């Protein structure tokens with residue numbers, strides 16, 4: 236028997252070696268995807284169709300939605316036409332993005348064995364390049380400032396800065412504990428008051444809120460939450476139950492799993508993030524694969540590209556026209572500490588985010604075997620998820636059960652509501668469901 240301290244350090248050493256050297260190929264059972272069925276679903280543009288709008292007189296289905304009727308009872312097969320209608324402007328989209336498509340076909344394949352769920356996604360991007368540039372900073376000769384942004388931003392709409400924002404694939408999961416998720420899916424988590432939604436409160440209002448603000452989560456904006464976290468029937472953003480009640484609700488497993496594959500902030504290190512939705516959209520305990528590469532008060536970068544590894548210390552504005560290689564700054568791979576005295580020139584560009592697979596820790600780092608590849612206008616993302624991560628802020632998937640999934644894709648340099656979403660989809664682990672994960676056992 237080893238002394239405990241020695242045993243622990245042995246485990247840590249082994250874990251570090253595994254993390255540092257875990258090329259995806261070593262850990263991935265080879266799956267013959269060609270032999271597995273492909274399901275196609277249509278994601279559509281929801282605009283501002285919030286939980287509150289769905290229950291309002293403006294929505295003809297409101298009464299039945301209030302009684303728990305599923306969206307697809309009335310809207311089955313309408314995704315494409317609804318998306319087309321909403322994206323072009325009108326009541327649900329006061330600020331349309333010119334030329335944006337209204338829907339997106341997502342091909343999904345699923346399999347499982349006794350340890351993992353295997354998912355493979357395929358979709359066509361609207362842009363003729365992958366969205367892998369995000370939170371970039373440009374040097375103007377004197378200081379660094381963020382540059383580029385989502386298509387919804389004014390300076391991008393007006394053509395002063397380029398559209399730069401990462402492509403994302405979000406997966407939301409309920410194991411039956413979140414009331415009505417099986418019928419109404421993602422819409423339970425989308426509310427007035429959130430960023431880019433009607434009734435958005437000011438930063439000061441959010442900061443003075445006891446749960447969301449300075450005395451609580453320390454946030455400046457409202458993000459996803461589920462109705463059970465609120466005290467009133469309309470699930471208003473500010474009517475949050477006391478923190479200790481939310482903790483009890485979480486203890487009972489009443490939350491949504493939310494994982495996001497991010498083309499700029501997680502894919503370069505073969506990861507996705509891992510979070511959950513209850514009173515807010517939060518990351519799981521631990522350390523994400525991404526962090527800021529800049530002190531946001533002084534706007535002084537923390538890292539730059541390592542010239543010895545990359546051949547140069549930064550990108551330039553010209554690189555943005557094409558797709559720079561590398562586009563992401565990875566601490567353990569291509570980065571070195573920022574040198575303020577290096578010969579910085581106007582138009583130099585650095586990523587405002589720092590990635591690290593090695594630094595990612597805990598439950599926030601459960602998704603370590605993800606690979607996204609963009610080719611010929613398509614993303615193909617393969618995703619391995621342990622059925623049971625062993626962490627209490629995750630949903631454990633059991634063979635033989637079905638779960639409700641919601642899928643969302645942020646395509647072509649957008650964020651917040653400007654995404655495509657699915658109606659709820661049931662996924663069976665081994666049997667049942669709209670999509671059945673095929674057993675490989």
Ligand code: HEC
Nearest residue numbers: 284289295296299300304305306308309317320321419422
């Ligand atoms: C009882 C039937 C019914 C149910 C259930 C229902 N709706 Fe509707 N919904 C309608 C009708 C009718 C319209 C108006 C006709 C239309 O625009 O398709 C509508 C319109 C909409 C629109 C606007 C479409 C557009 O083209 O502008 C959205 C978005 C929408 N519903 C979303 C949902 C969602 C999300 C759910 C589930 C939470 C849902 N609906 C549940 C009947 C229903």
